[in-house]
Amino acid sequence: MQGEASLIADRESRDSFAPKLRAAGLENERIYQELFSFTGLLDQNKRLQRALSDPSRPVEDKAKLVDDLLQGKAHPLTVDILHDVVGRRWSRMSHLGNAVEDFGVDSVMYLADARGVTLRVSIELAQLHSAFLALPQVRSKLSDPYTPEADRVAFLKAVLAGQKLDPVTEILAIHATRALRNRRYLTIIQWLINKLSRHMGETMVTVTTAVPLAGEQIKRLTATYTAKLGRPVHINSVVDPAVMGGMRVQYGSEVTDHTVVAQLQRLKRTVG
Incomplete structure (x- = not known):
């Protein structure tokens, strides 16, 4: 603070x-x-x-x-x-x-x-954040202050190879691991997403589902979160079959996870 x-x-x-x-x-x-x-x-x-x-x-x-x-x-x-x-x-x-x-x-x-790529960069960073949430080993290496900076950058470039990201997205994604400054990699990515959202005058809401959202679903989510947050929102739809079903919604540091895989994990912890 x-x-x-x-x-x-x-x-x-x-x-x-x-x-x-x-x-x-x-x-x-x-x-x-x-x-x-x-x-x-x-x-x-x-x-x-x-x-x-x-x-x-x-x-x-x-x-x-x-x-x-x-x-x-x-x-x-x-x-x-x-x-x-x-x-x-x-x-x-x-x-x-x-x-x-x-x-x-x-x-x-x-x-x-x-x-003319600001929105694309914001969406791509949100997609990276969502993808890396499911890759703890990747996050750990990108956040490791004891791994030389050049090695972290080389590792990230290898992970991103073939992703066809906008060059500006790559600039920010690389900066996040190059300049950890006592932070975790995904913490920096989320900070960058928030800055871009404020820059564009709207909030990025990332919705992860097992199958693509229908147009009507996106409209309802847009209306719901615009009313909830009191400002314009952009729905970033991410498809991840690994969640099996349900929906994970993230904006800023707030995450609501009602996916099937999350419910199974909670059930496993309860039973265990």
């Missing part, structure tokens, strides 16, 4: 740069990479993170340190964003890294907008 100072700093900073990132369009291909790289640099160097988040250190001094690290090779908007965040007050030094990562994800979302 971020402190009040961090919440204010994060909101003000990201709100001020949202129009600029949107206007950057396809240039976000470069910007997000630079921001993610800087996030990694902060995570690997606590001394640097402390220096850049120290409220007693002059802002000009911190901005110069950023410039020295970037060596004049970063996109101007990346430089402006980093100058802005190091000039703000954060409740904890780790919140500075959170803010830079948030900006990196924002940059990826505006890249998706520029390519």
